[in-house]
Amino acid sequence: MxxxxxxxxxxxxxxxxxxxxxxxxxxxxxxxxxxxxxxxxxxxxxxxxxxxxxxxxxxxxxxxxxxxxxxxxxxxxxxxxxxxxxxxxxxxxxxxxxxxxxxxxxxxxxxxxxxxxxxxxxxxxxxxxxxxxxxxxxxxxxxxxxxxxxxxxxxxxxxxxxxxxxxxxxxxxxxxxxxxxxxxxxxxxxxxxxxxxxxxxxxDDYNSHTQNYLEMCKEFSEEVIKPEFGKHKQGDFLANTVDYFKEHESVDYNNFKDEMFEEEKHKDLFEEYKKHYETLNDVLIRNNFDVSNVVLKKEKSKLKTEIKLDTNISIKLDVDAPEAASEYLERGYDEEKKMKFYKVYFNEEK
Incomplete structure (x- = not known):
């Protein structure tokens, strides 16, 4: 600066x-x-x-x-x-x-x-x-x-x-x-x-390492998670990613995978995408680096976690609250209406 x-x-x-x-x-x-x-x-x-x-x-x-x-x-x-x-x-x-x-x-x-x-x-x-x-x-x-x-x-x-x-x-x-x-x-x-x-x-410093990693996670959520698992899971992943960076002074790649994904096949999917992203963008994603909080604050504002529906209704997920989407938002299918739905739990309106 x-x-x-x-x-x-x-x-x-x-x-x-x-x-x-x-x-x-x-x-x-x-x-x-x-x-x-x-x-x-x-x-x-x-x-x-x-x-x-x-x-x-x-x-x-x-x-x-x-x-x-x-x-x-x-x-x-x-x-x-x-x-x-x-x-x-x-x-x-x-x-x-x-x-x-x-x-x-x-x-x-x-x-x-x-x-x-x-x-x-x-x-x-x-x-x-x-x-x-x-x-x-x-x-x-x-x-x-x-x-x-x-x-x-x-x-x-x-x-x-x-x-x-x-x-x-x-x-x-x-x-x-x-x-x-x-x-x-x-x-x-x-x-x-x-x-x-x-x-x-x-x-080649911790600012660029933080930005490169977050940008890769953002693209992974858009190109892999969203098409395969939906906007809900994409929001979960992004919120959990931000939470990991907030809670850790440094990032360890293997530890990050363990906290983000429960199943080995999903860890492998992330590993494959990392290699693809590095080749496509001619960038090296570091496996270990210190977190830049200034970059984290700037980059998280770019993360889009809003679920836009074709019924003119939008659900905005808070990227700083990783537990909210998993605990208070359910996705399902209504056989009678032949439509997908989201169920939202809350105590009171704000």
């Missing part, structure tokens, strides 16, 4: 990136943006706010040589000599342009910034930030017309609520490489920003 209390934007430039698939052309600025105090304060908050709560970081990767990773190379050149900032900011935009290989990749404004005073692990460092603004919002601009009357006109501008895509490349590294943080609030193509443009992978 980074701290931005003493962070200052020292250089900032704006370019426009087109879509190669549609034969568009990039448009480049030659000069840095000159802020007044009000716009500077707003811009600094807009760009850095999304990174204040991030716990998961990335590292640059490349199949041949890490020095051939474009963003790693360009940012290293800027850290070595700030005078090349404008030139290499254009290179970054050109590299981003080269990744737009489909019509769904959006054009937009690209802000490239140099930031000093970023704090990471109690050490002050600098960072290069790349931010892509893909969506603009309508707003009313008021003005005084020729008749000395006020009027309004609709204009489009950048919303200050959230950044669409952004990354911070820190001028610091660990045993795995340069520290990179990334946000993507318009994740229409999972490969475009993280893999193709940045060329990064999650750091």
């Amino acid at each position: 980074i701290k931005k209390t003493r962070a200052e934007i020292t250089k900032c430039i704006l370019h426009k990136v087109a879509n190669k698939f549609n034969s568009g052309h990039n448009v480049f600025s030659e000069n840095l943006i000159r802020f007044d105090q009000e716009s500077y304060d707003l811009m600094k908050s807009f760009l850095l706010k999304p990174f204040g709560t991030l716990t998961q970081s990335y590292r640059f990767s490349h199949h041949a040589d890490i020095r051939l990773n474009e963003l790693n190379n360009y940012s290293s050149q800027i850290f070595a000599d700030e005078n090349v900032f404008v030139e290499f900011s254009k290179n970054m935009v050109n590299h981003l342009y080269e990744q737009s290989n489909s019509a769904q990749i959006k054009t937009g404004d690209v802000l490239v910034v140099l930031i000093e005073g970023i704090e990471y692990n109690d050490v002050l460092t600098e960072a290069v930030g790349v931010f892509k603004i893909e969506n603009k919002v309508d707003f009313f601009q008021t003005y005084l017309d020729d008749n000395e009357s006020f009027d309004v006109v609709v204009q489009k501008g950048i919303s200050t609520k959230k950044i669409d895509k952004g990354c911070l490349i820190l001028n610091t590294s660990d045993a795995e490489g340069t520290i990179v943080f990334s946000v993507d609030n318009n994740n229409y193509d999972a490969q475009y920003w993280i893999k193709n443009f940045l060329g990064v992978k999650l750091a």
Whole structure:
């Protein structure tokens, strides 16, 4: 996690990136943006706010040589000599342009910034930030017309609520490489920003281990449990998974299987899926790792445990209450109506 209390934007430039698939052309600025105090304060908050709560970081990767990773190379050149900032900011935009290989990749404004005073692990460092603004919002601009009357006109501008895509490349590294943080609030193509443009992978730490394991369990519940045993059992499994992570400081794979599944055939099913998931997603699921409570809190909010029925009735299961679905919810079949049913037990309505 980074701290931005003493962070200052020292250089900032704006370019426009087109879509190669549609034969568009990039448009480049030659000069840095000159802020007044009000716009500077707003811009600094807009760009850095999304990174204040991030716990998961990335590292640059490349199949041949890490020095051939474009963003790693360009940012290293800027850290070595700030005078090349404008030139290499254009290179970054050109590299981003080269990744737009489909019509769904959006054009937009690209802000490239140099930031000093970023704090990471109690050490002050600098960072290069790349931010892509893909969506603009309508707003009313008021003005005084020729008749000395006020009027309004609709204009489009950048919303200050959230950044669409952004990354911070820190001028610091660990045993795995340069520290990179990334946000993507318009994740229409999972490969475009993280893999193709940045060329990064999650750091090999307990944050990524926790996320990878929970994501595997989520997919297992969706692809195996739900089709085979129904939404009810899927909710049970997800709730029990969250409960296991809450009750244990570390995860042991064999112990997890023993607590989740009573029958050996179900344990084997989970084992087979784990191998399939690792191969399909090119990820290693650790058998033993410490639990990241921050990641657990974030990931459990993504777990869908609602049972939607074709009779316009929904039953929402609490993922934090693993015993509720098994003790107070029964599933059956009514021979007279020729319909499935759920029976719910409760003491009083809330």
